[in-house]
Amino acid sequence: MKHIKKSSSSSRLFCDDDRSAAALREMAREQSLVTQLRAVVLPAIQLAGGERAEVVAQMFESILDCSAKAIAALKLLRLDHSQVDDEVLLTAMVDDKTRVRKIVPGDGGKDGDDNAKPLRRQRKRRRLGDDSVALETPVPHYDGHQWRKYGQKIINHTKHPRSYYKCTYKQEQDCKATKTVQQQQQQQDGGIEDEPVMYAVVYYGQHTCKPGQTDAAVVQTASSGRFGEGGGEELARSNSCSNISVTCSSVVVDNHQLMTASLESCCNLLDMAGDMATAEVNQYDQLFDVASFSPFDSGTAWAMDVN
DNA sequence: AAAATTTGACCCGT
C-alpha cells in the first residue's frame, strides 16, 4: 500500500480518457480507411459504367456520416466529462495543453475598447471546438466534393504549410463546408522506404450543396492545378473537435508489425488503384474523368500523371 | 475572359 490512494479518482479518469481516446482513434482510422476504399472503389465502378456508382457513392457518404456523428458524440461526452472533473484534470495535465481544453463560460476579458479601426469587415472565425472531423490519408483530395483553395499558411513547428479549402459552391449554394489539408511529417527511422506521403485533413461543417448539379462529368481535378511546388501541399479529410491522427492499418495486436503490415497493404491497395486507373485510361482513352476520382497527385508516388 | 490559386494583410481567439 503505497501511494495508490489520493490519485485514485484521477487515475480512473485517465483510464476513461484513455479508453475514449482509443475509441476515437479507432473511429478516425475507420474513416481514413473508408475514405481510401472509396478512392479505390468508386473510380472502378464509374468506369464499369453504372448507375450503381451513385448508389455506392451515397453509401460511402452515409458510412462516413455515421462515423462522423459517432465521433462528434463521443467528443461531446469527453468534453462534458472533462468539464465536470476540471480541477483534477487541470492539475494533472498542466503540461498537456492540447489534450484538455477548458471551456471558460464567461470570459468577458477584453470587451469595451471600441477603437476606431478601419473595420474591414466582420470576419467569423472558426473556433477550435467547432464540430469537425480530422483524419490522415494518402489521398486528401478525393472526397467526392469540389473545393476551392482560399489560403495557405505556414504553421508553427511544422515542415509543410497548411492549405485551406472551401466548397466550390459556397457562393451559389451557400455551402459552408471547409477543410484544411497539411502534409504530415515523414516519420523516418523505420526501415520503410516508400512510405506513402500522408496528409492530415480536417473537415469543418456539413455540405449543403446539391450533388445533382455536379455529376461526374463536371467534377474536375480539383487539385490538378499547381500543387506541390513552392509549398502547396494538401491534406485529406476529417471533421472533429480535435486532431485525431490516424494511420491506415487494420485491427491487431503487435503495434510494430501492425504498422508495417498495414502500410504495406495500404500501398498495395493504392498501387492497385493507380494501375486500374492507368489501364482504363489507356484502354478507353477517354478517361471519363478518372482523375477526379483518383487524386493521386503531387508529391505522392502515384504512377499516374494527369496532364 | 473567366475561373482558380497565390500571397500578404487583416483579424480574432487564446
Place this chain on the structure above:
DNA sequence: ACGGGTCAAATTTT
C-alpha cells in the same frame, strides 16, 4: 502579443 484562419488583390491557369 502571437498564432493561425480568412479576405481579397494580384497573378496564373484554363
